[in-house]
Amino acid sequence: MESNKSDVPMPLQKPRVSSQESLPRVDGMQESSAKMVAKNINAYFGKTRALRDVSLAIPRNRVTAIIGPSGCGKSTFLRCLNRMHEVARGTMTGEITLDGQTVMAYDPVLLRRRVGMVFQKPNPFPTMSVFDNAAAGLKLNGVGNKSFIAEKVEKSLRAAALWDEVKDSLGKSGVSLSGGQQQRLCIARAIAVDPEVLLMDEPASALDPISTAKIEELIYQLKANYTIVIVTHNMQQAARVSDSTAFFYMGEMVEFDETKTMFTTPGKKQTEDYITGRFG
Amino acid sequence: MNRRERFTFLWRKVKDKAMALLTFLCVLLAVVPLFLIFFYTLGQGMEALNVDFLVQMPKPVGEAGGGMANALAGTLILISLGSLIGIPVGIFAGIYLAEYGDNPFGTAVRFLSDVLSGIPSIVVGVVAYILVVIPMKTFSALAGGVALGILMIPTITRTTEEMIRLVPQSYREAGLALGLPQWKTTMRVVLPAALKGITTGVLLGIARAAGETAPLLFTALGNRFWSTAIKEPIASLTVFIYDYAKSPFEDWIQQAWAAALILILLIFLLNLIFRFATRGRYGEQQV
Amino acid sequence: MERHFHQELEALKSNIVRMATLAEEAIADAMRAVAERSPAIAQQVLEREQQINSFEITNDHAVVDLLALQQPVASDLRLILAALKINNDLERIGDHAVNLAESAISVAGRPPLDVRTEIPRMSQLALQMLREAIDGFIHNTPAQARGVLEKDDLMDSLNRKTINDLVDVIRTQPNAVDQALELVRISRNLERVADLATNIAEEVVFVAEAHIVKHQADKDGNRP
Numbered sequence: 045m046e047s048n049k050s051d052v053p054m055p056l057q058k059p060r061v062s063s064q065e066s067l068p069r070v071d072g073m074q075e076s077s078a079k080m081v082a083k084n085i086n087a088y089f090g091k092t093r094a095l096r097d098v099s100l101a102i103p104r105n106r107v108t109a110i111i112g113p114s115g116c117g118k119s120t121f122l123r124c125l126n127r128m129h130e131v132a133r134g135t136m137t138g139e140i141t142l143d144g145q146t147v148m149a150y151d152p153v154l155l156r157r158r159v160g161m162v163f164q165k166p167n168p169f170p171t172m173s174v175f176d177n178a179a180a181g182l183k184l185n186g187v188g189n190k191s192f193i194a195e196k197v198e199k200s201l202r203a204a205a206l207w208d209e210v211k212d213s214l215g216k217s218g219v220s221l222s223g224g225q226q227q228r229l230c231i232a233r234a235i236a237v238d239p240e241v242l243l244m245d246e247p248a249s250a251l252d253p254i255s256t257a258k259i260e261e262l263i264y265q266l267k268a269n270y271t272i273v274i275v276t277h278n279m280q281q282a283a284r285v286s287d288s289t290a291f292f293y294m295g296e297m298v299e300f301d302e303t304k305t306m307f308t309t310p311g312k313k314q315t316e317d318y319i320t321g322r323f324g
Numbered sequence: 325m326n327r328r329e330r331f332t333f334l335w336r337k338v339k340d341k342a343m344a345l346l347t348f349l350c351v352l353l354a355v356v357p358l359f360l361i362f363f364y365t366l367g368q369g370m371e372a373l374n375v376d377f378l379v380q381m382p383k384p385v386g387e388a389g390g391g392m393a394n395a396l397a398g399t400l401i402l403i404s405l406g407s408l409i410g411i412p413v414g415i416f417a418g419i420y421l422a423e424y425g426d427n428p429f430g431t432a433v434r435f436l437s438d439v440l441s442g443i444p445s446i447v448v449g450v451v452a453y454i455l456v457v458i459p460m461k462t463f464s465a466l467a468g469g470v471a472l473g474i475l476m477i478p479t480i481t482r483t484t485e486e487m488i489r490l491v492p493q494s495y496r497e498a499g500l501a502l503g504l505p506q507w508k509t510t511m512r513v514v515l516p517a518a519l520k521g522i523t524t525g526v527l528l529g530i531a532r533a534a535g536e537t538a539p540l541l542f543t544a545l546g547n548r549f550w551s552t553a554i555k556e557p558i559a560s561l562t563v564f565i566y567d568y569a570k571s572p573f574e575d576w577i578q579q580a581w582a583a584a585l586i587l588i589l590l591i592f593l594l595n596l597i598f599r600f601a602t603r604g605r606y607g608e609q610q611v
Numbered sequence: 612m613e614r615h616f617h618q619e620l621e622a623l624k625s626n627i628v629r630m631a632t633l634a635e636e637a638i639a640d641a642m643r644a645v646a647e648r649s650p651a652i653a654q655q656v657l658e659r660e661q662q663i664n665s666f667e668i669t670n671d672h673a674v675v676d677l678l679a680l681q682q683p684v685a686s687d688l689r690l691i692l693a694a695l696k697i698n699n700d701l702e703r704i705g706d707h708a709v710n711l712a713e714s715a716i717s718v719a720g721r722p723p724l725d726v727r728t729e730i731p732r733m734s735q736l737a738l739q740m741l742r743e744a745i746d747g748f749i750h751n752t753p754a755q756a757r758g759v760l761e762k763d764d765l766m767d768s769l770n771r772k773t774i775n776d777l778v779d780v781i782r783t784q785p786n787a788v789d790q791a792l793e794l795v796r797i798s799r800n801l802e803r804v805a806d807l808a809t810n811i812a813e814e815v816v817f818v819a820e821a822h823i824v825k826h827q828a829d830k831d832g833n834r835p
Contacts, residue, residue, distance in 0.1 A: 131500055157503030167494040171516040181502040184512050230498070237503060257614065264615050283680040284616070307679040 079104040079241060079271040080125060085138035087120050087129060094120040096295040107263060107272045109286035109303070111279045113318070117295040118275045122243050125273065126159040127152045160239035164246040166226035168218035175214040177229055181237035196236050204232035205262050224255025231262065242266065244274040248281065260285045279319060283307050291315045365588060369581035377582055382548055392583050394550045395564035399534060399590070401552060402544060402560055405469025406533045410476030411526055417477070418484025423510055441478035448474050449539025457543060465558040468544030475536060476529035483525025487518040523602050531591050537562040561587045616681045620690065623673050627694050630666040631745040634701045635738060637663065637708035638804060642734040644715035645797060648723070656712040663705035670698040689821060693814040697748065700807045704741070707800045714797045721790050726780050728794060729769045733801045736766055740808040747812060753819040759812035760824070766805040773798040
C-alpha cells in the first residue's frame with residue numbers, strides 16, 4: 045500500500061436506520077410507510093381461536109418474516125392477508141387494509157391479483173406446460189394478446205431466476221421440473237400478474253439446501269419491486285432474508301422489530317428464549 | 325438364528341407366499357368369466373359375421389342372410405342421445421357435490437343418486453314411457469335416449485365427484501390465490517386434472533346404457549326398417565339380440581350371437597376412442 | 612452463487628483495509644512530524660484519529676450483524692473473527708499514532724539531541740510489518756504473514772538498543788533528560804505498533820490455516 049493520503053474515507057456500510065424511524069407502527073404514526081396494516085385481528089376456525097388480537101404493519105418494499113413454533117398462527121395470519129383464510133372456512137374479526145383500503149370490502153378475486161401467494165409445497169398445475177403455468181394467471185383471467193403474454197412469461201421467469209434453465213423447454217410439463225425449479229415456477233406464476241404484495245408460506249421448507257439458497261437470494265432481489273411477507277419455521281432463514289421480523293406464539297404476536305435488533309437484542313424474554321432455542 | 329427364530333422366519337415366508345398365491349388365484353377367477361364370455365361369443369358369432377351382416381338390413385322371416393345395420397345405427401344414435409343428457413348432467417352434478425356439496429342437501433343428493441343407480445332399468449323405462457312416449461303419442465328414439473340418459477346419470481355423478489375430490493386441494497388454492505374466480509378454478513384447473521378419472525366414469529355409464537334392453541322395449545321399441553329419425557321408433561342391438569335369440573330359427577340365433585359380439589366390440593372401441601381423445605400430455609390422475 | 616452475504620463480507624474486508632491505510636498513514640505522518648520537527652503535521656494526525664475510531668465502531672456493528680444474521684461457518688467464520696480482532700488492533704495502532712504525534716510536538720519544542728538512534732530504522736520496520744500483515748490479509752497469504760512474525764524479534768532488539776543508547780545520553784547529558792525520555796517513549800510506541808502488526812499477522816495465519824500461532828514461539832524464537 046502506498047501511503048498516499050486518502051481524504052475522509054467513508055466506511056462502507058448499509059444505511060443504518062434506527063428502529064424508531066423505519067418501522068411503521070400500527071398506532072398510526074408512519075402508517076403511510078406500511079403497505080398493509082392489520083389491526084386487532086382475531087381469526088377462528090369454527091369455535092377455535094387461531095389468532096388473538098394481532099396488530100401488525102407490513103412495511104412497503106421490504107421483506108417481513110413471521111417466525112414462531114408450529115401452530116402459533118403464522119400461516120393463518122398470512123392467509124388472512126389475501127382472504128384465503130375464508131376458503132378454508134375460517135372467520136375473522138378486525139381490520140386489514142391494503143394501501144389504506146379495507147380488504148374485506150374488496151372483491152377477493154381482485155384482491156388476490158394484488159396480493160399473490162406462494163405455497164409451501166410447489167404446486168404447478170399438472171395439466172399445463174412450463175409456459176402455460178407461468179402464463180396461467182394471465183391466460184385464465186382472459187388476457188388474449190399472445191405477444192404480451194409471451195413477454196410477461198419471459199419477464200417473470202427471468203425475475204424468478206428460472207429463465208435460463210427452462211427457456212429451451214417451455215413446452216415441457218410443469219411437473220417435470222425439479223422441486224426447486226417448480227417452486228421458482230410457482231413464484232414466476234405469482235409475479236406474472238404483477239401483484240404488489242407477495243405472500244410466501246414456508247416457500248423453501250420442502251427444498252434442498254442449494255435450492256433454498258437460490259430462493260433466499262431471489263427473495264432478496266425481489267423486494268426491490270414487491271412487498272414480501274414470508275412465513276418460516278426456520279429462524280436462521282428469517283435472519284438471512286428479512287428486514288423485519290415478527291415473532292408469533294400461541295396465536296399472539298409477541299414482538300415485531302427490525303431483524304437486526306430481533307436477533308441481537310430482542311426486547312422480550314420469550315423472543316430471546318425462542319431464538320436461542322430454549323423452547324419451542 | 326436359533327431354531328425357534330428360524331422356524332418363525334420360514335413360517336412367515338410360507339404365509340407371504342400363500343397370500344400372494346391366493347390373491348393371484350382370485351384374479352384368475354375374476355378374469356375367467358370375462359374371457360369365457362368373449363371367446364364363446366366370438367366362437368359362436370364368427371360364422372355369421374361378415375361385411376354384409378354389418379351393412380345390410382334384416383331380411384324377412386325365412387330368407388337367409390341379412391344384417392343388422394339398422395340396429396347398429398340405432399344403438400349408436402341411442403347412446404349419443406343418452407350421452408347428451410347423461411354426461412353434462414352427471415358431470416355438473418358431480419362437480420357440485422365435490423365442490424359445494426358438504427351440506428345436508430349434498431348428502432341427500434348423494435343418497436338419492438345411489439338409490440337411482442339401484443332402480444331396475446325396466447322401471448326407468450316405464451318412467452320414460454310416461455314422461456316422453458305418452459305426451460308424444462309415439463315410441464321414439466328420443467324416449468329411448470331419455471331412458472338411457474337417466475340410467476347414466478348416477479354412475480357419472482358419483483365417479484365425477486370422487487375424481488374431483490381426489491384432486492389435491494393445493495391446486496385449488498393455487499388457482500384461487502392467482503385471483504381466479506371459484507368457477508374458473510373448478511373448470512380450468514380442477515376439472516382438467518380429474519379428466520382421466522371422469523372419463524372412466526363416463527365410459528362406465530355409456531357401457532351400462534349401451535347394454536340395456538328392458539327400458540328400450542318401452543321407449544324406442546324397435547324397428548325392422550332403417551330409421552334414424554328421432555321421433556320414430558328405432559332399432560337397437562340389444563333389442564335385436566333379444567328378438568333374434570328367442571326366435572326358433574337357427575340362422576337368426578346365429579345372427580344374435582354375432583350381434584352380441586359386435587356389441588362387445590363396440591364398447592371396446594368406444595373405450596379406446598375416449599382414452600385416446602382425452603389423453604393428457606402430462607400426468608393427471610391416472611385411473 | 613453470489614449471495615448478498617458474500618458482498619457484505621467483502622465490504623467488511625474492504626473497511627478493514629481502509630482502516631489499515633488510515634492507521635499506516637497516521638504512523639507514517641506522526642514519525643514524519645518527529646523527523647521534521649513539525650507540530651503542524653502532528654496536529655493533522657491528532658485530528659484524523661477520530662476517523663479510525665468511527666471505522667472501529669462500524670466494523671464492530673458489521674461483525675455482530677454478520678454473526679447474528681448469517682450464521683457463517685468455516686473460512687467465512689474465521690475471516691469475521693479475525694476481522695474483529697484486527698479491527699481492535701488497528702484502533703490501538705491509531706492510539707499509538709496519537710501518542711507519537713504528541714511526542715512529536717513535545718520533541719519539536721526543545722533543541723534536538725545530538726545522538727543517532729535506531730528510531731528511523733524502527734519506524735521503517737514497523738510500517739513494513741504493518742503493510743505486510745495487511746497485504747497478507749488482503750490476499751490471504753499466510754507465508755507473507757509468517758514473515759512478519761519473524762521480524763518482531765528484530766524490532767524488540769532495536770528497541771532495547773535504542774533505550775540503552777538513550778540511557779547513556781541521559782547519564783552523560785543530564786539536561787537532555789526530557790528530550791531523551793520523549794525519545795524513549797517514541798521507541799516504546801513503535802515497538803508496540805510492531806507487536807500489534809504481529810497480532811494482525813497471527814490472525815491472517817488463523818484465517819488461512821485455522822491454526823492459532825500465538826504464544827507458541829519456543830526459546831529460540833521458532834514458531835510452528
